[in-house]
Amino acid sequence: MPVELLRHITYSNQREAFKKLLPSADLTKFIDSYVIFESINLENCVALSDGVPTLVFLSNPDINVTFTNKESSINIVGAWCCGQNLKQVKITCDRQIDQLLIIRFQADALQQLDAKTNNNLRGAKAFPLDSLFGKPAKNLLDLMYTTSDIRAKIGFFEQFIRRHLTMKHGQNGILREAMKYIGMHHGNISIQEVSKRVGTNYKWLERNFLQCIGISPKEYARTQRILRTCNYFEEGEDKLLSIALKSGFYDENHLLKDFKNFFGESPSSYWKRNRKES
Template identity: 25%
Template structure:
């Protein structure tokens, strides 16, 4: 699979983390991929064939060609239906808010078609990106679209922004009480701000960041002991580690270790 990452222009860097593309022939694509929560929302444009989503315990659904995926709180299993060609806009954890016209909290684990999200403008930008002949053109199109929508930007919540930075810099290892104290705000107020701005609670984002950091350790280091890995990432004990790991990946660490790890993380990008 061919996976490339591109930086946003400076005017959008506060909101957009990066762009990335994923391309592969059908023969070289796994039958199913697990997208693991990473604390960010994404606009996805399938200029190749689309994907099917397999919700746990429910009937599978065909995903739209262009959509926003809300914050994930559980593993999101997809299956390619042909040749993969995907262009993705990955927002900062609190980066989609200026572009939102729907409740961010209410679209957790949900694929929202662009025409439902942005009306006629959404359908038009989706069609332009799908028919563009190069990644550079797709980036130019989406950046123009997003910058135009920033005219009515919402006020930045500095408490949320600073708390997100603390969570990211600390690899998700601060408790909500510690986060509240550092920002001089009570826990309930902080949770309410996070819910409306990010679509996750501070605890959910912290757990997500911590598991992503753990997965990157698995991918990039020679791990000899899963117990040591749990303590290295400041889980209370191995049982706590296994519980969180299965919540986000659908598998235990032992089940997940190996090829599943690399194929799942191909949907993640960078710090």
């Protein structure tokens, strides 16, 4: 999803930027939360994923969104599933969006639910809902766009989950605990230490991260550090070495390398351009 929206979800203390609603009690094992943003401009945004399975519903089924990197682009209308390992991906939209509904699943939800597996999740920029849920996704979309009421939309989605999807596997509590622990440290922790903390070995942790969220624990930790870096820049911090050390990087060169890998440009270039555009 756009890095600014993900940064708000992860770090924002200004809750007026978005609304967060919790799922019905019987669905908390599958769904983490619903996040609603109002009046969003997705023109030339940079995408970032923390690996958590995420669906995004636009306010209108005819709105077209394009995801582009150096190799290719993909157009999606109405709604999409976020790719799980986004690098140097830009999002453009053909109009202002009045409302954005973001559904954040539990990390292991796609393993629990009888959803279609997709071997391209790891490399995809984004994909339509039927790639994940098959033909029933069309009925879901038709229902979601019969109303503009956000709670009604959430109700339709929860009915869909209950009616069309069944449990395949039990909850992966160790994976959830590992992700929570990495998040608490903003990625500034060794995976060996995480493994000891949750009582498993590195190979098990890596295998389950890849199976459930499409990225390795090291990549997940790196994304958390990059996200924290973005937050420091947005708060007005401009000393690169200070940001690097506070974000868990060894030095500013390591930060520069990872930042360019995710965004395709240096931090100073990225934030100067974004502030100018805003």
